[in-house]
Amino acid sequence: MTWMKTAAAFGIALVAATNTASAAGQLNIYNWGNYTSPDVIKKFEEKYDVKVTITDYDSNDTALAKVRQGGTGFDIAVPSQNYLPIWIKEGLLLETDPNGMENFKNVAPDWANPEFDPGRKYSVPWALGTVGVAVNTEVYKGDINTWGIIFETPEELKGKVNVVPEMNDVMFGAIKYVGGDQCTADKTVLKKVRDLLVAAKPNWIAMEYNTIEKMGAGDFKATSDWNGSALRQRLAHPSIHYGYPKEGFVYWSDNVVVLKDAKNVENAKLFQNFIMDPEIAAGLSAFHRYANGISGSDKFMPKDMEAAPEVNVPEEFKSKGELQFMCPPEAQALYTRIWTELQK
Template identity: 60%
Template sequence: MKTILAATSALAMLAGGAMAQELNIYNWGNYTNPALIEKFEAETGIKVTVTDYDSNDTALAKVKAGGHGFDIVVPSATYVPIWINEGLLLETRPDQMENGGNIDPAWMDVDWDPGRHYTVPWQWGTTGVVVNTKYYDGDIDTSGIFMDPPEELAGKINVVPEMGDVMGLAIMYYGGEPCTNDMELLKQVRDGLVEAKKSWLGMDYGNIEKFAKEDLWAGVNWNGSTFRMRLANEDIAYGYPKEGFVVWMDSVAVLKDAQNPEEAKTFQNFIMDPENAALISDFARYANGITGSDAFMPDDMKTAREINIPDELKGKGVFLPTCDPETQAIYSRIWTDLQK
């Protein structure tokens, strides 16, 4: 009898363990579709917790500090090599997963993760400017909106706290190329940003509601986020700086010290299903890198200016490279000055 009871208890513990499967996702704020998580939980029985961050640097610092408890992170392309080189990511081989063949060939053999050994496409988009056209009727396709703010917009400008994007836009505004180490040009960038900041209201993340309610009128922002603002306020428009704008991709990676690596791999495979990838885009309003997802995407994304770059500006988009450590350190010092 004792043997039977012991066996029964062991089975109960195993069953309880299966029921207690967990996954802890560390992602950008307001970027994860609750419907996607609900579907994943229903199909897999894995309980998901999502924790938000507001920048690539925030996420990297938090994980490097240890004791975070996260399984998954969603870094931008310029940061993926840093995560890999720091030994922070698990090589999960998404290219060999059941749904790995759904990755769009254009996003498969990428510089930051050749052959997709670590990461799965989440979403991709651009960084430009947002303007409420009720308060400004000038040219919005310029980084001058935040670098040389029009008088009408001063004091109502917000710049997202993402160093790579803001530095990239500012460098291109002054005629340079991302990752330049031209100190004369970088001094111009530094001085220009510090002076421009006098006309900004803040450098905050997650401002969809503030723009919709017209507490903010302009600034640096991402295209999908701006799309969501416009859906709430028709006067909001997205501009592609003619001096150069940023193109980016965020990808899902599993942390090397993940407590739930198998569950994390299951999630990577899950989001490479076209219908699930479309759920990601339907919420945050960015394109994704999964072939076949278009059939499930909202119709309004097919014609939206925020998603479809105007032909005359397509050549102005720049996919940011990963800067060498020395150059990155210079940018970090400029960024620190800007935060003061």
Template identity: 60%
Template sequence: MRLKTLAATAAMAVAGFAGSASAAGELNIFNWGDYTSAEMIKKFEAAYDVKVTITDYDSNDTALAKVRAGGHGFDIVVPSANYVQIWVKEGLLLEARPDQMENFKNVDERWVNVPWDPGRHYTVPWQWGLTGIGVNTKVYSGDINTSAIWLDPPPELAGKINVAPEMNDVLFATIKYFGGEWCTEDLELLKKVRDKLVEAKPKWLAMDYSVTEKLPAGDYSAVYYWNGAIMRSREKNPDIKFGYPKEGFPYFMDSVAILKDAKNVENAKLFMNFIMDPQNAAMISAFAKYSNGIKGSMQYMPAEMQSAPELVVPPEFEKAGEFLTTCEPPVQELYTKLWTELQK
């Protein structure tokens, strides 16, 4: 009965912007792998009689290339902040005006007038976090608050490292490792970055997103990866510890957007409004272990998330973190060439 009441209330709330509260049909979501709460999806499906299909991707570039190619069949995508403007400028996103939806009042003020989507005309918050270090302390007991863990690996970790397959996160940390600034065009510094990555890569085991299974199981002994996944790994194996790279680490926010060629626009708008409800946002965070940007959601989350070492940045590392921004096209081209060379 409670679920039916919630569904009826939500349907009335969104009727003004979605046209009809009767939304039976489909919704196709293109999202990062292992990033979507099945519990939350089931709740949405039951509330609106909508069948949701989720397709995974492993990087912003993978998602962008797939949608650019056309014929994808997706309604929703979840790009990171530093990519949103690329999607907007290329005309790939629908100006869905989530700022006019009923639940937009729940978006935390700090995430409303954001540089990548001022006033939120295209996107709503999904989750945000940072990229740091996860280490199995049974294998390595030294300093883990450094990018040297994966750029200059100690012998104990060499050949047992996984690195996030995301260009900007990897390049950001490596540039900072050499004392540079993000979006630098310094060719001498970028040569150092390239050479270091080419030198380090043979000492990595993988670049994938199967961390929440392989890190706690011991298949990986160290990762440069996203904090929520490392928290989930620690919950399975208490020997996993989180490190904040003192040289510099990137913050990110991923946001839900509707594609310009979406076939199920009204259902996608219903989903946007749905995830701005604090209880639903809490389901998203409780699963993936990231913050979400929705006021009032914390009270519905597991208590341990309020003090988790992966989510609460120690004061001594606060200045090392920096939000990833969108570099100018010429700089992005430089970085893409460097990244392509690394993939050879």
């Protein structure tokens, strides 16, 4: 997609080819809710005679906590790139070497050798996106390209705004809104962030993940959100539009990994290879409505995504995007303290 080269300076990994064989059995996937194409799963099941079971989670923290417990029965998970180094460091993943799989040749150069998984020893791309705001423009006619929608809510939207409770996304937005830098541990800046969030919360109606349904139903009139979610909202309700906060926004990616204690390892590897096929990657995007990191998938993508502003960052906002990464422990501890207070 058009913003991929602006997200980060990724290197190019060497590609080696291997053959994959079909294997009957099961595959247990642990993934974000409303994120997995039933059609793609059906194709995988039919091709390899594998029964797929999908269990949903709602946040990176939920997924990480669950997998840390062990004995989940899951084979595959789909963490975001800022969390993936934690999974690797803690030994939660199996080194499946996707860089040697047959379809790895299709991974776009920008995503073949990322900092969060050098050489792609553990993960393959699932989806790429941004974090911004979705707004019902029938209710609010002002500028939607600002975190002010969330943190200094306009009068028309007070009591009608939702915040997706992904801590690092919210903290990033708040830090940028007060003029700080991603991952700052400056306590002067974070005091401003804390005060901003505490003052903003009374203007919110909820802190929920279920934005597609509730924006569509009119329960929410604005929400912090991911771009693919906002695209799905607009396609169903043309008055809903996605804003790129001029104060700064993040680029992110989600990636498919195999758990260290997976019971169906060969089927999990087959799935990693399967979704690096351009047509299959496009099928996933057609459902979740995010870009992907697979070259050649554009030939199979839905026509309504080709020029969608939610997927293709407008030129005027490209310089405002930053690749999201996990902040150092000192900063994360401070963010958690603020976040815990906000939950009270």
